[in-house]
Amino acid sequence: MKNKAENPSIATAEVKGPGRLARMFITLYDVYRFIARFFKEGFLPPYEIKELLRQCYEIGYRSALLISTTGFITGMVFAKQSRPSLSEFGATSWLPSLVGIALLRTLAPLLTGLIAAGKVGSSIGAELGSMRVTEQIDAMEVSATNPFKFLVSTRVLAATITMPILTFYTAMVGMLGGLLNVALSEGTSARAFFQSSLEQITFLDITASTVKAIIFGFTIGMVGCYQGYNSSKGTEGVGKAANSAVVIAMFLIFIEEVVSVQFFSLFRS
Amino acid sequence: MEKQVTFQHKEKVIEIKGLNKSFGNYHVLKGVDLDLHRGENLAVLGKSGTGKSVLIKIIVGLLSPDEGQVKVLNQYVDQITYKQLLELRLKVGFSFQNSALYDSMTVRQNLEFPLVRNQRKLTKSEVNMAIEEMLDAVGLIQTINQMPSELSGGQRKRIGIARTLILRPEIMLYDEPTAGLDPITCLEINNLINEVQERFHTSSIVITHDLTCAKAVGNRVAMLLDGQFQRMGTFEEVFNTSDERVRPFYDYNFIH
Numbered sequence: 001m002k003n004k005a006e007n008p009s010i011a012t013a014e015v016k017g018p019g020r021l022a023r024m025f026i027t028l029y030d031v032y033r034f035i036a037r038f039f040k041e042g043f044l045p046p047y048e049i050k051e052l053l054r055q056c057y058e059i060g061y062r063s064a065l066l067i068s069t070t071g072f073i074t075g076m077v078f079a080k081q082s083r084p085s086l087s088e089f090g091a092t093s094w095l096p097s098l099v100g101i102a103l104l105r106t107l108a109p110l111l112t113g114l115i116a117a118g119k120v121g122s123s124i125g126a127e128l129g130s131m132r133v134t135e136q137i138d139a140m141e142v143s144a145t146n147p148f149k150f151l152v153s154t155r156v157l158a159a160t161i162t163m164p165i166l167t168f169y170t171a172m173v174g175m176l177g178g179l180l181n182v183a184l185s186e187g188t189s190a191r192a193f194f195q196s197s198l199e200q201i202t203f204l205d206i207t208a209s210t211v212k213a214i215i216f217g218f219t220i221g222m223v224g225c226y227q228g229y230n231s232s233k234g235t236e237g238v239g240k241a242a243n244s245a246v247v248i249a250m251f252l253i254f255i256e257e258v259v260s261v262q263f264f265s266l267f268r269s
Numbered sequence: 270m271e272k273q274v275t276f277q278h279k280e281k282v283i284e285i286k287g288l289n290k291s292f293g294n295y296h297v298l299k300g301v302d303l304d305l306h307r308g309e310n311l312a313v314l315g316k317s318g319t320g321k322s323v324l325i326k327i328i329v330g331l332l333s334p335d336e337g338q339v340k341v342l343n344q345y346v347d348q349i350t351y352k353q354l355l356e357l358r359l360k361v362g363f364s365f366q367n368s369a370l371y372d373s374m375t376v377r378q379n380l381e382f383p384l385v386r387n388q389r390k391l392t393k394s395e396v397n398m399a400i401e402e403m404l405d406a407v408g409l410i411q412t413i414n415q416m417p418s419e420l421s422g423g424q425r426k427r428i429g430i431a432r433t434l435i436l437r438p439e440i441m442l443y444d445e446p447t448a449g450l451d452p453i454t455c456l457e458i459n460n461l462i463n464e465v466q467e468r469f470h471t472s473s474i475v476i477t478h479d480l481t482c483a484k485a486v487g488n489r490v491a492m493l494l495d496g497q498f499q500r501m502g503t504f505e506e507v508f509n510t511s512d513e514r515v516r517p518f519y520d521y522n523f524i525h
Contacts, residue, residue: 046389131371139369142329143383143436144358 034152034226041146042153051150055158059120060166067115071170074107075099075177083185092186093196099178100197101205108171109209110257113216116163117249121224124155125245128228129238137229152229156221163217164210171209208264215256223249276309276488281340282440282472283328288337290323297323299496300337305440310466310473312487314480314507314518319493321476322366325442328474329363330354342439359387362438362471366445368429370417377413380404380432387436399435406468407431407461423454427461434469441465441473447482459485480518492518 018026079099086092128151131137140147179193224245231241283305290298297320305311315321326332327339330346339346344357371379380400385391391399404410407427412420420428426446433441446462447455459482465471466486475486483490483504490507492500494514500507508519 046386127373134367134372135365135369136371138331139363139365139371139432140382141331142358142361142363143387143433144355145383145386146355 030230031226034229035222037148038153038156038222041149042157046149048150048154051154052158055154056162058123059116059155059158060162063116063119063162063166064169066119067112067166067170068173070111070115071103071108071173072177074111075103075174075179076181077177078102078107078174079178079181095182095186096178096188096193096196097200099182100175101200103171103174103178104201104205104209106257106261108174109167109212109216110253112163112167112170112213113220113253113257114250116159116166116216117220117253118246120159121220121245121249122242124159124221124224125228125231126238126242128152128155128225129231129241130228132229132231133234133237148229152225155225156218159221159224160214160217163220164213167209167213204264204267208260212257212260215260216253219252219256220249223252276306279306279308281305282307282342283474284338284340285324285328286338288324288327288339289335290320290327290332291335297496298327298334301493301497303491303498305472305474307439307472308466308470310462310475310486310488312475312477312483312490313493314478314483314490315493316478320496321493322444324493325363325444325474325476329358329361329442359436360439362433362436362441364426364430364433364441364443364446366448368417368425370420370425370428370432372417374417375413376404376409376415376417376420376428379417379428380435383432384435403431403435404428406434406464421454423450423457426450426458430461430465434465437469439471441471443473443475443477445476445478447477447479455479455482456485458482462486478518 079095082095082098083092086094086098128137131151137147137151140150175194175197178197179188179190182188182193183190227241227245227248231237233240281304283303285301285303288298288301288303289296301320301324303311303324313321313324323332327334328341328346333347341357342360344353346354346357349357370376371382374382377400380403381396384396384399400413401410404413407430409424409427409431412424412428417425417428430443430446441462443462446458450458462473462475463486466473473486475482477483487504489502490504491498492507492515494500500510500512500515508515510516
């Protein structure tokens with residue numbers, strides 16, 4: 001006698017006893033159902049536009065300062081550290097294009113993904129975890145509303161939408177950092193720097209970065225929401241949800257980076 | 270103070286037969302039978318961990334039964350689709366033990382949340398009117414713009430009840446409405462539960478281990494012991510016994 005409307009998280013919480021391998025498969029099946037539910041419900045009306053915009057603001061705007069600082073310092077340090085190697089070959093004039101390509105292809109998506117995993121992933125995990133253990137999610141459920149749509153769909157979508165924007169913002173701020181270093185050392189003008197760095201960037205670079213950022217954003221949102229939405233065991237569970245959200249999201253981002261680099265390199269030759 | 274109106278002749282809004290529920294090896298409910306009649310308040314008593322909250326979570330579809338039938342407003346909750354369950358939940362209000370107010374929202378937004386999502390055709394002024402009317406009914410109109418963290422325990426309970434009532438349910442399920450409150454506030458909550466019954470014509474199950482509450486709000490009282498309802502009837506009928514599992518409840522509440 002199975003309730004078709006049964007809360008997936010409660011079903012999981014009730015499963016006790018199976019061994020480690022069985023638990024792993026149960027968790028994987030649970031994750032699959034969670035993702036499938038997002039695609040099934042996330043794009044159907046009624047839409048939670050107001051909450052989506054609020055989440056975009058929380059995830060995007062609230063992360064901007066940290067990302068600006070990190071991106072700027074990364075660009076500046078990268079230019080500084082790359083100069084000695086390039087100067088050995090008398091190729092310091094390539095520094096702007098090196099900074100531009102490195103930032104856009106890998107550094108900006110990866111840095112933004114990791115920072116967002118730490119800041120946004122933990123915040124989503126803790127917030128939803130806290131709502132779960134204080135029965136706020138159950139309260140939404142019993143008031144005939146769909147908490148998954150309001151809490152999960154909006155956060156995953158917001159993370160997926162804002163990540164590409166944040167990534168290109170990081171790349172731009174990183175280039176400014178690189179420009180500062182290059183301008184102080186070589187006296188290169190801003191116009192020459194950007195001309196040199198942007199002319200090496202291809203449409204494929206931009207596409208690859210956008211796709212990676214979308215995947216990273218989806219991963220961060222989904223992992224944070226899954227951990228928070230399914231948390232249990234009181235305040236300990238909330239801390240565990242926040243922690244797991246960060247660790248798992250970072251781990252997945254590294255794997256996704258490796259896979260995407262391999263994938264897009266197929267189109268480069 | 271004791272309520273002794275009988276509702277046996279009225280239709281049953283909840284019918285439970287042979288309900289079983291286990292968590293791992295812990296068998297919580299062992300063949301529970303229960304009827305709730307329209308307009309009736311039923312107080313469910315029992316020790317902590319005896320499955321009182323599990324029972325009402327099954328009624329509202331938050332948990333599924335292992336065995337048995339749970340019929341609410343003529344629908345079997347474990348056999349209906351999610352959409353049908355959502356429609357049923359509009360008619361069944363659930364007041365949580367810790368109130369479960371959305372702590373990132375103001376009191377107004379807490380009441381607005383279920384209302385606008387279930388009645389999308391309401392105008393803004395109609396929504397405001399419904400919120401103000403409900404807050405007025407629980408005597409907390411002045412808290413409309415406050416955050417849940419700024420409210421006392423009793424106020425949070427009242428707002429939780431108001432948020433549930435705003436959907437005008439036919440059945441109310443109260444999970445420990447007086448737990449953790451001082452005696453005066455308990456009295457106020459008891460009066461509120463009775464007012465809700467009279468004003469909104471609800472049928473209610475009140476989960477409690479507070480006998481004063483059970484006596485004040487329950488038209489009938491049911492005692493959950495060892496996973497089953499061992500005694501059911503008026504307050505006097507339930508406690509007019511020498512059963513050693515029942516007497517300590519009465520003695521603790523009314524003698525000590």
